[in-house]
Amino acid sequence: MSRAGACLAALFLTAMAAPSSPALAQGDPALGETLYRPCRACHMIGDGAVHRVGPHLNGLVARPIGASPGYEFSADLATAGAEGATWTVEALDRFLAGPREYFPGTRMVFRGIRSEADRAHLIAYMQEAGGPADAAIATEELAVDPEVAAITALTADVPYGEYLANECTACHQASGGADIPSIRGLAPSVFVAGMVAYRNGTREHQVMNTVSRRLGDEEIAALAAYFATVD
């Protein structure tokens, strides 16, 4: 069994064994919408949602883990999905409590939400805004942002990307840190989506916004192509 599979098994055993949380609290979607604000930097939800840095979250509940067409997931999530795991409310609750405790290999940069009530509000909002699992199908056609697609389609100058990447490695370790993630081996579409979101300010981070604002499309394409080649 894979590490992710083992984590999942442990999760369900814990969930069944824990008398204090046999059933999760009912959340309030209105409160969840406020809590969702920081998530929006990476995850779109609702009408017209497409993959950005993270996958869109339409139809998330009951969707297989690590499986949404057009998005390249980390190995941990993809393996869990391949083994049949789905995003149940319980699994989401556990993931949101501590993403890296649940899936150590996740690329999601988020430390988790301690409050059980807040997690319930957030899940309630995602169910309301993202619809049932069927809704995922309707948005798959739209799943790639056109600006991201255009940059990803450029012919990339990989040696230039390797030189530009020297600026990244001052902070981004190959192995990833606890808060600054590894960016090696990222799918080009994911890398480009992230940089475009930082460059146009839809994703906020002072360092990354400043770094990305001086990158042209060719430079983002070069970086994406370089990082895709290294593990």
Next chain:
Amino acid sequence: MTINRRVFLGTSAALAGSLAAPMIARAQSVPRVVVVGGGSGGATAARYLARDGAGAVDVTLIEPQRIYQTCYFGNLYLGGFFDYDDLAHGYGGLASTYGINVVHDWAVGVDRDAKTVRLASGPSVPYDHLVLSPGIDFVDGSVPGWSVSAQGRMPHAYKGGTQVQLLRAQIEAMPQGGTFAMVAPPNPYRCPPGPYERISMVAHYLRENNPTAKILVVDPKESFSKQALFEEGWDRHYSGMVTRIGPDMGGSSFEVDAEAMTVTIDGVVENVDVCNVIPGQRAGQIAFAADIVDGNWAPVSAYDMTSRIDPAITVLGDAAAQGAMPKSGFSANSQAKVAANAILASLTGSRAFPARYANTCWSLIDTDDGVKVGATYEASDEGIVSVDSFVSQTGEDAETRAATYRESLDWYQAITTDMFV
């Protein structure tokens, strides 16, 4: 003379590295690059030259210390947030992984005509291109009453290592309600927010262990880096503990007495228990020995960090007069990568890319209260110029500050990996 290779081999790891590398490749059919100084500029330059040169250049790193103690995060050690041992980094990986000749010796002279570096132990090392990254030395007489011979009583603790341990021990030994004094440096100096992060970390330690103690900062500067953020933090976390005396209040007219442990400001004598003197600064001595300085610093081209006085010499980091970048470990690391690309292009004909630089300086004010300032830079004929910049805001929420601090911890791991691993 040609130095016996064994003189170079400082560590067993270095020996293993040299044996693993083909000796023929070292037979001086390839250009020789000598790097003096194994800090953020020099270690990064050596590593990138050897890694990207992949045998096309022979790289020698001359550094007297066997263990490098980072200056950055030394303040966090003072505050109790970082272990002293975690500030230490060895050169074994540069020797064994990249085949760099690591020489633990002092570089004491440069013969620019003969293109050799003279070592304190006697021999000279030939170079085709020389990289000087010596960091800082102190300007004699910049603090009236203080000289390097007083550093045992009034430590500077501004080059990392045992001086920082000494300062910590002195702070721990302060009597209850005692006074910690700092003489802050005039511009320009290493790590612009450094003295003020240090004040924050000392205040944190004292609040926990000696809450009636006072902190007195004598500062010859009108203003300083991230001033609004630090002053907001001192007000919030250490109310009433920190007094800063700027030049308008006599901060530019003072002297210290290490024997009497006094600081005299505008004629008023203050008895203090600890006095951290951070003197005025200049480029490390080897830049003066090489005669490539103009005033206190070594002027360089912004396009490739080569000396404006001798293009066969590159100057990195604190020692360089390059324009707008602050003197920081992050800056030195950034400059080293640009320089390595340019040196390899000039010596081997590999592809040269345009210079682009970046810097971020993080500071910790109190537990989980981190702030940052940074910018991106490019080259111009006049020097390095800022393209874009950012700084943390006053009044930020707690999670933003905590995330900034956590990111600084990741940066520390990343830059030391980028230098040594």
